[in-house]
Amino acid sequence: MRLTRAGYFADFLVYPLLLGLLAWLSLDHEVVHERLLWLAAAAAGVAVWTLIEYILHRYVLHGVPPLRQMHARHHASPTELIGTPSWFSVAVFGGLVFAPLVHWAQASIAYGATAGLMLGYLWYVAVHHATHHRRARLGSYLHRAKLRHAVHHHAQEPCNFGVTTSLWDRVFGTASP
Ligand SMILES: [Zn+2]
Numbered sequence: 001m002r003l004t005r006a007g008y009f010a011d012f013l014v015y016p017l018l019l020g021l022l023a024w025l026s027l028d029h030e031v032v033h034e035r036l037l038w039l040a041a042a043a044a045g046v047a048v049w050t051l052i053e054y055i056l057h058r059y060v061l062h063g064v065p066p067l068r069q070m071h072a073r074h075h076a077s078p079t080e081l082i083g084t085p086s087w088f089s090v091a092v093f094g095g096l097v098f099a100p101l102v103h104w105a106q107a108s109i110a111y112g113a114t115a116g117l118m119l120g121y122l123w124y125v126a127v128h129h130a131t132h133h134r135r136a137r138l139g140s141y142l143h144r145a146k147l148r149h150a151v152h153h154h155a156q157e158p159c160n161f162g163v164t165t166s167l168w169d170r171v172f173g174t175a176s177p
């Protein structure tokens with residue numbers, strides 16, 4: 001949805017604070033094994049995020065009304081401040097990720113996996129913003145992401161749903177050079 005400037009950039013403040021909190025609550029644990037468990041869960045969370053990002057973009061933002069219409073507005077007007085409000089994404093992470101995990105898994109895994117997914121989300125938000133608002137050096141990661149995402153915006157056939165990585169487009173056959 002269309003956000004105010006403060007609402008649009010709030011993710012860049014809210015998520016680093018939450019990530020710091022989740023790390024601080026777990027990583028000062030005196031048992032090294034627990035810290036390693038947190039780090040492994042966080043790494044898995046980042047990796048899983050890239051698949052969630054692909055599925056959400058392909059099947060939700062391009063499939064489910066009224067999100068489809070909101071996302072179409074972003075496609076038509078890519079530099080407009082359109083995004084997901086932080087309060088909504090934080091509520092989703094809290095209710096659908098952290099709450100079940102903290103109930104069913106041990107604390108280090110719950111905190112680490114939530115932090116990893118949040119880090120993946122922040123990575124996605126930052127890269128997506130940069131693809132539309134920043135210049136990129138030829139051949140850089142951001143340059144490749146910009147080209148890939150520009151093709152997604154303008155291609156006739158739906159393709160290149162991955163923003164942070166082209167991995168899942170290549171796996172599911174939706175990659176376009
Ligand atoms: Zn799209």
Ligand SMILES: [Zn+2]
Pocket residue numbers: 074078128132149153
């Ligand atoms: Zn875009």
